[in-house]
Amino acid sequence: xxxxxxxxxxxxxxxxxxxxxxxxxxxxxxxxxxxxxxxxxxxxxxxxxxxxxxxxxxxxxxxxxxxxxxxxxxxxxxxxxxxxxxxxxxxxxxxxxxxxxxxxxxxxxxxxxxxxxxxxxxxxxxxxxxxxxxxxxxxxxxxxxxxxxxxxxxxxxxxxxxxxxxxxxxxxxxxxxxxxxxxxxx
Numbered sequence: 125x126x127x128x129x130x131x132x133x134x135x136x137x138x139x140x141x142x143x144x145x146x147x148x149x150x151x152x153x154x155x156x157x158x159x160x161x162x163x164x165x166x167x168x169x170x171x172x173x174x175x176x177x178x179x180x181x182x183x184x185x186x187x188x189x190x191x192x193x194x195x196x197x198x199x200x201x202x203x204x205x206x207x208x209x210x211x212x213x214x215x216x217x218x219x220x221x222x223x224x225x226x227x228x229x230x231x232x233x234x235x236x237x238x239x240x241x242x243x244x245x246x247x248x249x250x251x252x253x254x255x256x257x258x259x260x261x262x263x264x265x266x267x268x269x270x271x272x273x274x275x276x277x278x279x280x281x282x283x284x285x286x287x288x289x290x291x292x293x294x295x296x297x298x299x300x301x302x303x304x305x306x307x308x309x310x
Contacts, residue, residue, distance in 0.1 A: 148178065152187065164195050182211035186221050198228035219249040227258050235266035253279050270303050 151174050158167035168191040171184065178184045189204030205225040213221055226242035229235075242259035249255060256279045263272035277300040281293055289296070 148174065148181070148184070152183070155187065155191075159191075159194065164191070167191060168195065180211055182208045182213040183217060185211055186213055186217055189221070190224065193224055193228060198231050201228050202232075202234075219245060219252055219255070222248070223252070223255050223258055226262055230258075230262045230265050235262060238262035239266050239268070253283055273303055274300050 151170055155167045155170040155174075158164075158170065168188075171188045171191045174181075174184045175188050185204050185208035189201040189208060192198070192201035192204065202225060205221050205228065208221050209218065209225070222241050222245035226238045226240075226245060229241060230238035239259070239262045242255060242262050245252070245255040246259055256275055260272045260275040260279070263269070263275060277296060280289065281296055281300070284290065
């Protein structure tokens with residue numbers, strides 16, 4: 125039964141649904157506050173309790189992954205990031221989740237998975253330049269050195285306002301696409 129129809133047939137459910145959302149929001153904000161205060165374990169306890177109550181909530185899954193990530197437990201974070209994506213995470217949270225998934229995958233040596241997650245991130249969110257930098261790191265780790273250099277040079281050329289670099293922008297743009305070319309006198 126569609127949620128809208130359910131709420132029309134059972135108007136008291138609106139209060140229940142609203143209460144659940146309010147409780148979830150309050151607990152998430154509490155976890156964020158603790159994380160900001162560097163009380164990472166206390167924040168994680170709240171998130172794990174929320175996960176027990178809301179095991180399929182994309183935001184909760186994402187935040188649990190983030191909790192493991194900030195604790196330096198990348199391997200534990202990865203399944204939660206993946207589950208959050210699979211559960212339908214959207215918007216800025218999806219963007220950050222893809223970047224975090226790629227970064228965690230890279231640091232545990234899963235380079236191809238890192239490249240895959242980060243290529244998805246930059247395809248879906250091309251304006252987020254940090255995603256491109258993380259992708260360059262993943263390319264480098266995955267022994268795709270030329271692609272890593274091209275990606276970093278592209279970000280540099282798109283984002284810098286440094287006059288010295290801008291003076292050579294056309295040259296750098298050419299070299300970016302011709303990294304291995306060598307001119308020899310014939």
